[in-house]
Every structure is written in structure tokens, then in C-alpha cells.
Amino acid sequence: MPGNGLHRALKIQFGLLNDADRYLTAESFGFKVNASAPGLKRKQTWVLEPSPGQGPAVLLRSSHLGRYLSAGEDGRVACEAERPGRDCRFLVLPQPDGRWALRSEPHGRFFGGAEDRLSCFATAISAAELWTVHLAIHPQAHLRSESRRRYAHLCPQGDEMVADSDAPWGVGALVTLAFRDRRYCLRCCDGRFLRQDGRLVREPEARACYTLELKAGKLALKDCDGHYLAPVGPAGTLRAGRNTRPGKDELFALEESPPQVALLAANRRYVSVRQGVNVSANQDEELDCETFMMQMDPDTGRCAFYSSTGAYWALVTHGGIQATATQVSASTMFEVEWRGRRVALKASNGRYVCMKRNGQLAAVSDFVGGAPDPRRWQGAQPPLPPGEGEEFTLKLVNRPGLVLRGLDGFVRQRRGSAQLDTNRSAYDVFALSFSDGAYQIRGGGGFWRTGGHGAVRSDGERGEDFVLELRARGRLAIRARCGRYLRGDASGLLRADAPAPAGAALWEF
Missing domain, CATH: 2.80.10.50 (Trefoil (Acidic Fibroblast Growth Factor, subunit A))
Structure with missing residues (x-):
């Protein structure tokens, strides 16, 4: 079950860029470190941790290895310590231009160098001992x-x-x-x-x-x-x-910026809490009361819908849905089923959310397109006929531009080409246009389109429809018109050939 804290501080991960425009890298082989990489990827990502005890010293832990950077008395550096010892303690000395100098606390020497010639033995700060902080979080x-x-x-x-x-x-x-x-x-x-x-x-x-x-x-x-x-x-x-x-x-x-969404019901009206606690599809405008934050449970994939009034959707007596809960619980969790351009929501009672004729929502359907049992419905207005009320169009509101990061890096259009790479340390912001449950994605050279062998390019004259499926906390899958999902292949190219929304077909957004 997700916690009740809506606003989660991002864990600050970063890369350290030296004067020669190369990143500090932790290698798996021999736990060696170097400054040879031209881009910021997993091996170049670090986390700053406070050192145990009192004082200003900090620890540098490799996100890739999970081990700590250390500097010996002779100036040799490595990243092999599973637990931080005395040689892992560094002092961060910010410089006027914002760069860092890193000094070994026990030995008083400065860390720097180039390529595979790194050491912590300098007695004074020169350009070789200065590092620029490059955040390695989703931007x-x-x-x-x-x-x-x-x-x-x-x-x-x-x-x-x-x-x-x-x-x-x-x-x-x-x-x-x-x-x-x-x-x-x-x-x-x-x-x-x-x-x-x-x-x-x-x-x-x-x-x-x-x-x-x-x-x-x-x-x-x-x-x-x-x-x-x-x-x-x-x-x-x-x-x-x-x-x-x-x-x-x-x-x-x-x-973190969790997804905020609007839901359009079968009556072509927006789901809203404008009228009070009842969650109803009765509005023509898409404003704050029609916008809901999706708080995803990382363990189950289910989500809670948080409203601008400060309350969660909750399943109440007789299957009704009301925005009354102030805490996350089983009754506030919904399973999202992706059905092409539409979604269906299953509540904690195992039944699907459907719509009354007056727009009010209730979880009383046994399956999508199935008639609710009238004995379970106590309201004055019955649901719509079977198949008309259980599906909703879900629109992602707070991403006018999309930045995608996969297992190997960011998605970026190759310079001078329509090719889309998935292993870049820098990113492009791709414009999104929404239409009836799908999106057209546009880059610098044109719209995204699928070509031969599932290759995705950014040179289309017209928008091709892609469906964005919010599958996990901070992750989405993109389904192409062929029914396959977009993934980054071994060569770093974007292809629409993944059979399922998992692994390399999930994107941080």
C-alpha cells in the first residue's frame, strides 16, 4: 500500500564532470574508477550520503555498484568498500563558480585527475581537481x-x-x-x-x-x-x-511529479468533484476539480485518485464512489485495466466502476460490458445499459512535453537524422497532442511514426496514434498502432516490437 505522503522528495543522484568534460565512472572490473566517459549513465551516477557521526564529512556511493569511493594515504582511489570506513570520508568544498573540490578528510589531499589517472594526492586545487555536478534524475x-x-x-x-x-x-x-x-x-x-x-x-x-x-x-x-x-x-x-x-x-x-489525469466518461463529460463529495461525470470543462493525481502503489500497480479538494476517491456503502478519504486504504485503491484507447477501473470490492444515468460513479459491474445486479444498486438512478458505462478515456494532463528515460538513457533524436536513440545522456522534450485516448508525439523533425522492422522515426508529416499506458510509479508504456510496445534495442534504437509492457518497454516519464 502506498504511503499517504503525496509529495515525495526526489533522491538526488548526480554525475561528476571534470575539467576535460568526462564523468567520474565506477567500473565493475576491479572496482576501479576513471574519468573517461563522455556521457552520464548508470556507471557514472553517484549519491551523496552523510558520514556517520558528527562533522561535515560526506560519503560518495556509486549507484551502479552500491559501494563507496575511498582514498588511501598514498592517494590511490577505488570504489570497493561495501561499508564506509575512515578512507571514505570526503569534504565538499564548493568553489565560486559552483564546482566542487573533494578533499579526503583523514589525509587532507584533493581528488582529481584525468581518464584512468585519478588520485587523491594533490596538495592544492587546480582545474584537474574541480568537478561539476550534473543531476542524474528525471528532469x-x-x-x-x-x-x-x-x-x-x-x-x-x-x-x-x-x-x-x-x-x-x-x-x-x-x-x-x-x-x-x-x-x-x-x-x-x-x-x-x-x-x-x-x-x-x-x-x-x-x-x-x-x-x-x-x-x-x-x-x-x-x-x-x-x-x-x-x-x-x-x-x-x-x-x-x-x-x-x-x-x-x-x-x-x-x-516527484506524479501523473495528473482527467477522465472522460461515456456520456462525453468529465469526471469531477465540483458538485461535492460524489464523484460524477457531469462537467464539460477540464479544470482543477476535473483533475486527479494518480498515486501508484509500487508493489501492486494499483492506484489511488487524489482530488484538488484534498481527498481520495473511496468505495463507500452500496458501491458508490466518493471523494471523502483522507488516508490511503484498501477502499481507495483501484486497478486500472488498459483497453486500447480506453481504461476500466476495478474497485477493492472486485467490481468495475460504472456510471449512473445522472453521471454518478459506482463500482457495481461484474465485468466490462456486463449488466450490474440491480440488487447491489440502491440509488435512485440505475447505471447505463451494459457496455456503455464501464470504460473511460484517460488523459494525461501534466505532461505537455514528454521526456523519456529507459534502462540505458534518455530518448533523443539523432542530430541530422530522424532516428531516435534510447541511450543518450541528454534528452529531447517531445510535444504531446491528445486525441480520443491516444497521443501524437512530435520531435524536431516531425511526428513520430513506425516504419519497417518496427523502427520509430521522427519525420512524419502527420501524427500517428500512440497509446500511453501508466503502468507503474513513474513509468509508462507506449503502444503503437501495430499493438506492440516501444522499447530500446541493444543498439540503442527505438523500436515498436515489444510484446508486453515490461522491462525495456517501460519508460520513466
């Missing part, structure tokens, strides 16, 4: 101000970003972190970038780029003039303030 997230305890979002007027929302609701709360030339840009849901003066611009110019600093698991963003991004004024407008040192006002937390 689409929610941004929460630590001082105001409010979420950043694009304001309704669309002219600035403000940190004044109690909950990260709707597409406006989605922020994409873009890594460019060792610095970061904040991209809004409409594709514009946040500039240091609070304005939103179309291109990631120098004044829209920030140096990222990590402070106790939180982020601080420093502009090109040395000032830090912060919420300013009564509205909490995001712009660079006066401070040249980050305090609580300048710190932000990155949180």
Missing part, C-alpha cells in the same frame, strides 16, 4: 520553496513564475531542469525559460542560466551575477534577489 519535477513552503507554478496570466501554491496542481506546476554548458535553466510548462529578472523568455540565454549548488539535499540556483534565485514579494515571484550567499529563502526542494 521534470515540482519545485518547492523551503522558506514559503509553497510550490512554484506558472501564474494564470502567464507572465511569471510564482511560489504561492499549497499543492503542485495542474500543468502549470511542472518545471523542467535543462542542463546546458555546465549550468541549469528552469523551463516552464509552455517551453519558456525563467530569466534572472523574473521574465520568461523563449531561448535559454545567459541570464536564464544558473549555477546549481546542493545544500543538505536542497537546491540553490545562482545567476550569472552571483545572486540567488528566490521567491520575492507578496506573490512569491521567482527572480534573483540581493543575496550572494544562499539562506533558507534561496533553497528549493525537488519533488
Whole structure:
């Protein structure tokens, strides 16, 4: 069963990029480390952990090996310690340009070098001992101000970003972190970038780029003039303030951005909680009361639907569905069955959710297209005839642009080609267009289309329909019109040839 915490802080994983544009790598063979990789993948991903006991020392653990970086008295470095010892303790010394110098705490020497000639024996900091932090998390997230305890979002007027929302609701709360030339840009849901003066611009110019600093698991963003991004004024407008040192006002937390969806019922109206606690399909508009956050259970794949009113959908007496639960329990969990362009929802009583003639929802059908037993229905309005009320069209609301990461890296269009690679350390943002339960996906060269041998290319003149299936927490599957699922093959090419939505056919989004 998932926890009741809706807003989960992202586990900060990162790569360390040296002065020669190569990443610190932990190798399986001999537990050796080098700085030879040109891209950020699994072997180049690290986690910062506090060192046991008092003091500022930290530990660097390889996400790939699960072991700790260590430096001996003679300067030799390795990544073989299963448990952190004295030689695994490092001090992080941030530099004015945001890069890190790593000093062995017990030996007082600095860690650096190039390619396979890494050591921790330098007595002073040079360019070879400086590392740039490159976040290795999915770049689409929610941004929460630590001082105001409010979420950043694009304001309704669309002219600035403000940190004044109690909950990260709707597409406006989605922020994409873009890594460019060792610095970061904040991209809004409409594709514009946040500039240091609070304005939103179309291109990631120098004044829209920030140096990222990590402070106790939180982020601080420093502009090109040395000032830090912060919420300013009564509205909490995001712009660079006066401070040249980050305090609580300048710190932000990155949180997961779970899928938020709208559901269209067979009567062509949106499921809503606008009218009160009853969950009903009775609205023509798609606004906050028609948007629901899907909280996925990682163990069972079932999900809870959380509403903008602060309550979960729950199964109540006689099979009714109401948004009244404040805690996740068995009665709030639903199994999602993907049926082509439509979905069916099975409640904890083992019956499918269907719709009364007045739009109210209840879990009283034994199967999709099956007539509910009238003895189980106590309401004044019976459900629709068999087959008309159990299927819904599900629309993903808070992903106007899609960033996909698979087992081997991000999906990106190859430069000068329509080929889509699935093993890249940098990503493309692909535009989504929704139509009757399916999506058209567009890249820089055109729409995605399937070709010979299942190859997927980004050069279509017209949109081809793909179905996005939300299969696990933070993961989706993409089904092509041939009925197969998209996966990354051994060569790193995107193909529509997977028979099931599992393994390489699941994408972090």
C-alpha cells in the first residue's frame, strides 16, 4: 500500500564532470574508477550520503555498484568498500563558480585527475581537481520553496513564475531542469525559460542560466551575477534577489511529479468533484476539480485518485464512489485495466466502476460490458445499459512535453537524422497532442511514426496514434498502432516490437 505522503522528495543522484568534460565512472572490473566517459549513465551516477557521526564529512556511493569511493594515504582511489570506513570520508568544498573540490578528510589531499589517472594526492586545487555536478534524475519535477513552503507554478496570466501554491496542481506546476554548458535553466510548462529578472523568455540565454549548488539535499540556483534565485514579494515571484550567499529563502526542494489525469466518461463529460463529495461525470470543462493525481502503489500497480479538494476517491456503502478519504486504504485503491484507447477501473470490492444515468460513479459491474445486479444498486438512478458505462478515456494532463528515460538513457533524436536513440545522456522534450485516448508525439523533425522492422522515426508529416499506458510509479508504456510496445534495442534504437509492457518497454516519464 502506498504511503499517504503525496509529495515525495526526489533522491538526488548526480554525475561528476571534470575539467576535460568526462564523468567520474565506477567500473565493475576491479572496482576501479576513471574519468573517461563522455556521457552520464548508470556507471557514472553517484549519491551523496552523510558520514556517520558528527562533522561535515560526506560519503560518495556509486549507484551502479552500491559501494563507496575511498582514498588511501598514498592517494590511490577505488570504489570497493561495501561499508564506509575512515578512507571514505570526503569534504565538499564548493568553489565560486559552483564546482566542487573533494578533499579526503583523514589525509587532507584533493581528488582529481584525468581518464584512468585519478588520485587523491594533490596538495592544492587546480582545474584537474574541480568537478561539476550534473543531476542524474528525471528532469521534470515540482519545485518547492523551503522558506514559503509553497510550490512554484506558472501564474494564470502567464507572465511569471510564482511560489504561492499549497499543492503542485495542474500543468502549470511542472518545471523542467535543462542542463546546458555546465549550468541549469528552469523551463516552464509552455517551453519558456525563467530569466534572472523574473521574465520568461523563449531561448535559454545567459541570464536564464544558473549555477546549481546542493545544500543538505536542497537546491540553490545562482545567476550569472552571483545572486540567488528566490521567491520575492507578496506573490512569491521567482527572480534573483540581493543575496550572494544562499539562506533558507534561496533553497528549493525537488519533488516527484506524479501523473495528473482527467477522465472522460461515456456520456462525453468529465469526471469531477465540483458538485461535492460524489464523484460524477457531469462537467464539460477540464479544470482543477476535473483533475486527479494518480498515486501508484509500487508493489501492486494499483492506484489511488487524489482530488484538488484534498481527498481520495473511496468505495463507500452500496458501491458508490466518493471523494471523502483522507488516508490511503484498501477502499481507495483501484486497478486500472488498459483497453486500447480506453481504461476500466476495478474497485477493492472486485467490481468495475460504472456510471449512473445522472453521471454518478459506482463500482457495481461484474465485468466490462456486463449488466450490474440491480440488487447491489440502491440509488435512485440505475447505471447505463451494459457496455456503455464501464470504460473511460484517460488523459494525461501534466505532461505537455514528454521526456523519456529507459534502462540505458534518455530518448533523443539523432542530430541530422530522424532516428531516435534510447541511450543518450541528454534528452529531447517531445510535444504531446491528445486525441480520443491516444497521443501524437512530435520531435524536431516531425511526428513520430513506425516504419519497417518496427523502427520509430521522427519525420512524419502527420501524427500517428500512440497509446500511453501508466503502468507503474513513474513509468509508462507506449503502444503503437501495430499493438506492440516501444522499447530500446541493444543498439540503442527505438523500436515498436515489444510484446508486453515490461522491462525495456517501460519508460520513466
